[in-house]
Amino acid sequence: MGFKALNKYIIKDIVMVIIGSLITALGINMFLIHANLLSGGLSGITLIIQYVTGFPAAYSLLILNIPLFFLSYKKVNKKFTFLSLIGTIALSVGLILTEPLKNTIQVNDILLLGLYGGVLNGIGVGIVFSNHGSTGGLDIVSALIKKKYGNFDIGTITFIVNFIIVSISACIFGLTSALYTLVSMYIASYLVDKVIKGFNRQKLILIITEKEEDVSKVLMSELNRGVTFLYAKGAYTKKDKKVLYCVVSLSQLPKLKLIVKDIDEGAFISILDASEVEGRGFKKASL
Structure with a gap:
């Protein structure tokens, strides 16, 4: 600097x-x-x-x-x-x-x-x-x-x-x-x-689905948010999995759930609070 x-x-x-x-x-x-x-x-x-x-x-x-x-x-x-x-x-x-x-x-x-x-x-x-x-x-x-x-x-x-x-x-x-x-x-x-x-109310989403490619493509195109694959392994099934990692605004959350359930009814969605998010697509929290 x-x-x-x-x-x-x-x-x-x-x-x-x-x-x-x-x-x-x-x-x-x-x-x-x-x-x-x-x-x-x-x-x-x-x-x-x-x-x-x-x-x-x-x-x-x-x-x-x-x-x-x-x-x-x-x-x-x-x-x-x-x-x-x-x-x-x-x-x-x-x-x-x-x-x-x-x-x-x-x-x-x-x-x-x-x-x-x-x-x-x-x-x-x-x-x-x-x-x-x-x-x-x-x-x-x-x-x-x-x-x-x-x-x-x-x-x-x-x-x-x-x-x-x-x-x-x-x-x-x-x-x-x-x-x-x-x-x-x-x-x-x-x-x-x-x-x-920060007052920004963002949600951190983790999605486990058998149709990770389809879900990720629709989320990126419909919500204009980035999606990251996290490679994991099921403890019970011992199968390799791709966990979808995504951060969305609170207003986008209902649409995200609708998209995921529409593609894979059995998908597992975990929704967490993200107290602050900075980077592309998200404004820096400021006062």
Whole structure:
């Protein structure tokens, strides 16, 4: 990859990390703070500090991340550290810039505020993650632990920290608020995963049939999708077989099943979810 191409990708990552961080800040200020709810990770801890002491989360986020950045710079990938620094600064600046919007949403339904806060938080953080960055905090801690211990379960750390955050929320604002925070965290976590893996709903198809040549030809001509033969052997029959491998969109699935059953009524079709597909005929998942 040439220098210009490399620069283009880095600039794109920086821009997307900033956009994702600003979306996260918007979700926190417009919805979560309005309902006295918390987000996950270090930003959730800074919100607790803000609720209890009045010290702005934007500043405590920067302060708490400083030692983590030093460790990350020495121990982890430099690009990750740089993009995490950009993400943290963008999130802090975003929290300051969007602070006047805290009371613009005239809704008192805590569930709605938590849901929409979780949606924006999840989309924002997902964009940051999918462009090789982070918003600091637990993400850097996770990277450090993974670097040192390899297969250590990062999810356990995240769960413990978020459990502590929810418990503190219950002590300060009561059980109801804590449960709403939990719902918001779940929505955010779900959307982070969706944004990273892509929203494209593709299906991976495995077909076992005695008429593999006929089926493959019709699938390629009717659906305009590539088909690959995987050579296999039946465990019971000991016969060599050709398994058809194909990826189609969700909308093409009914037609595929109709085609296969029309050619071979006894064909075996296995349908699997493909969280992300890239290549000819499929657009790269992006946000």
